[in-house]
Amino acid sequence: MKNRIRSLGISPLSALLYLLLFFVFTSGVFAAEELQTPSGGSTQTQPQTPTQTSPQAFYGEPIRAVKVRGNKRTRDATVQRIVQLKTDPILNKETLNQARINLEKSGLFAEVHLSVQPYEPYETESADTIPRGVALLVEVEDKWTLVPVPFFSTDGSTFMGGLIVIESNLLGTGKQLISGAMGGTDGLSGFGVFVDPALFQTRYKLSLSGGGGVGDQEIATPDGKTALSFKSNSISGSLGLGYQFTREFSAGLRVRLEQQEISDIKGPAAENFTQSESQQQLGLQARYDATVPYGSLLKGFEVSGRGSYSFVKKNPAVHGKAALNIPTLSFQRLRLLAAAGWGDLPLIAEQPVSGSDGFRTLPFGKVTADDYWSAAVAYDLPVLSQDWGAMVISSFYEHGWYRSSAVGDFDFYGPGAGFRIYLRKIAIPALGVDVARNLQSGETVFSVAVGMQM
Numbered sequence: 136m137k138n139r140i141r142s143l144g145i146s147p148l149s150a151l152l153y154l155l156l157f158f159v160f161t162s163g164v165f166a167a168e169e170l171q172t173p174s175g176g177s178t179q180t181q182p183q184t185p186t187q188t189s190p191q192a193f194y195g196e197p198i199r200a201v202k203v204r205g206n207k208r209t210r211d212a213t214v215q216r217i218v219q220l221k222t223d224p225i226l227n228k229e230t231l232n233q234a235r236i237n238l239e240k241s242g243l244f245a246e247v248h249l250s251v252q253p254y255e256p257y258e259t260e261s262a263d264t265i266p267r268g269v270a271l272l273v274e275v276e277d278k279w280t281l282v283p284v285p286f287f288s289t290d291g292s293t294f295m296g297g298l299i300v301i302e303s304n305l306l307g308t309g310k311q312l313i314s315g316a317m318g319g320t321d322g323l324s325g326f327g328v329f330v331d332p333a334l335f336q337t338r339y340k341l342s343l344s345g346g347g348g349v350g351d352q353e354i355a356t357p358d359g360k361t362a363l364s365f366k367s368n369s370i371s372g373s374l375g376l377g378y379q380f381t382r383e384f385s386a387g388l389r390v391r392l393e394q395q396e397i398s399d400i401k402g403p404a405a406e407n408f409t410q411s412e413s414q415q416q417l418g419l420q421a422r423y424d425a426t427v428p429y430g431s432l433l434k435g436f437e438v439s440g441r442g443s444y445s446f447v448k449k450n451p452a453v454h455g456k457a458a459l460n461i462p463t464l465s466f467q468r469l470r471l472l473a474a475a476g477w478g479d480l481p482l483i484a485e486q487p488v489s490g491s492d493g494f495r496t497l498p499f500g501k502v503t504a505d506d507y508w509s510a511a512v513a514y515d516l517p518v519l520s521q522d523w524g525a526m527v528i529s530s531f532y533e534h535g536w537y538r539s540s541a542v543g544d545f546d547f548y549g550p551g552a553g554f555r556i557y558l559r560k561i562a563i564p565a566l567g568v569d570v571a572r573n574l575q576s577g578e579t580v581f582s583v584a585v586g587m588q589m
Contacts, residue, residue: 199254199268246276280304295319322350342375355501358576369395386421418443430466431525452478496573509535
């Protein structure tokens with residue numbers, strides 16, 4: 136999602152306007168949702184079973200059932216799947232903590248409460264033959280998951296506008312559907328993404344995406360100067376299949392196809408541009424995510440890697456990134472970030488790097504790379520926490536290098552700062568704006584983050 140937003144090239148001024156409009160819109164959604172409550176009152180979930188007691192009193196008992204309360208949009212089976220209890224689990228502190236982490240990290244629930252009660256046999260079961268045990272009660276408050284995101288950007292001479300619609304809990308199943316269309320003076324494009332995190336209620340994950348467009352594209356050097364511009368007419372699609380081996384570790388395969396017609400090539404790097412009108416890639420990706428909720432942020436370690444092979448250039452490529460999120464005082468956080476990549480790919484298949492952590496001193500949405508590395512340190516400071524969510528101020532310093540087949544290689548380094556806003560009742564983890572100073576080129580760079588994990 137973040138890469139999709141980054142490619143729009145939203146200007147800093149319009150980004151701030153976009154955020155204000157977004158808050159006005161979502162505030163109206165919340166108000167409407169409260170007014171439509173059947174009872175006319177609060178949507179807060181209340182315990183419905185008088186036999187609930189302290190979970191510690193039942194430690195060591197087997198969990199015989201998971202019962203769901205308070206969910207208005209999310210199906211019971213979806214909540215039970217997200218809880219991810221092992222076969223014949225035993226109730227203890229670790230079991231409860233992991234169930235809570237799984238529910239909170241799913242991004243679907245504004246509130247999560249866990250309790251237990253003695254297991255009561257179903258009518259078809261005999262109480263004499265059912266071993267003793269407990270039922271885990273999961274009480275949740277659903278987030279609003281259908282989010283239309285309108286946007287408009289302009290730099291004075293060009294403009295771009297459109298609409299992105301995000302549904303992260305399709306029909307209450309936890310499936311994700313994202314689509315968008317945008318147009319303006321630079322062209323017209325659209326895309327769609329579908330993700331099923333539990334294919335047929337299994338550990339398999341399916342992802343499908345497709346898109347296309349006609350318009351102008353630009354690649355810039357770190358000083359903001361245009362190195363290459365061209366017109367493109369493209370269509371692309373991808374298919375991915377993954378598997379969740381453990382709660383932390385997942386891996387999968389992805390096939391990507393793209394056909395592109397390129398014309399009107401201009402700029403100083405035009406003579407170095409090797410045109411490729413198509414790409415076919417096979418990729419293997421893996422992710423280890425041991426992060427857990429920490430206030431409105433996350434703490435812990437995460438690392439991901441991706442290897443791919445281009446059937447056009449007949450060369451492999453490797454990309455990886457890691458983050459260590461260290462908790463400090465009062466839900467503040469120190470982050471240590473690293474990213475690196477190596478490959479020899481067609482320009483249209485190079486890795487988009489600008490606008491992501493560790494590369495925010497590079498021109499927003501205008502840098503791709505074959506080879507690159509970056510190291511960064513950041514500090515996140517929550518400054519406002521309310522019922523609607525929280526605002527987090529972030530400062531950072533980054534240093535890196537990259538090489539593009541068409542533009543050349545460059546160093547970059549410098550400080551930056553920005554903010555993130557976490558919306559508790561909307562299933563978009565965060566959005567915000569950053570400003571950074573590239574001390575190597577002397578340029579000040581603005582960037583936008585939408586849908587970025589906190």
